[in-house]
Amino acid sequence: MTTEQMISDWTDRNGGPRRFSRGESTDFLAIRSNLEKHGYKLSGHRYEYIVSKNGMSRRKFDWHGLLRFIDDLRVADGLPAILARLA
Template sequence: MTSSHNAKALGHKSRKASRAIFGCETVSKGQPAGISRPLDDKLENRSGEVRPAHSLEEMIADWKAKHGEPRRFERGASTDYLSIKAYLEQWGYRVRYHRSRFSVSNGRGRPKMLSRRQLLELVDEFRTAEGLAPILSEAA
């Protein structure tokens, strides 16, 4: 069944089905077959938009004014399981991964079951005590 048959089925004799359905002229612009978009002067004349001319240095200065200096981490700092486990072992904590949670123990009492976020919050407590940048950005 061709598009003229589709248009006739919709009750329109000479119009294309897209005009009958959408009520506007359509055109295909390098899109896959069968996909068309409405002709719109606003879409065609995008070059008239005014964009502020900022240099890279100005954009960096604006970002630093809003957010402060970016956090810096020492070489080798990582948030993977083995790095966190080794870091907390320096502080006397034992970390194990069990059933998608972390078991954290310092040798006294029952181990605490923590989520990954809670584990990173614990690591951040020790990092800030050492004067290092915290891992979680909200703690910064």
């Protein structure tokens, strides 16, 4: 199978690569900014990240869990998930 055939097969199965707008990344500051748009506050210490809303509800995440939380918000907004989904 040639490279072109493999690319064509992958595109047929997946619809093409995911696209992100400028400035969308997994950088801590970008994630914090994204969460602030949804009314959340993000703080972190070492390898634990705490997301709170209205100063009341708090959730603790590791990095991967934080990215899953962000993905849930992104998908609800109609944006592509940051983490790739396994086929």
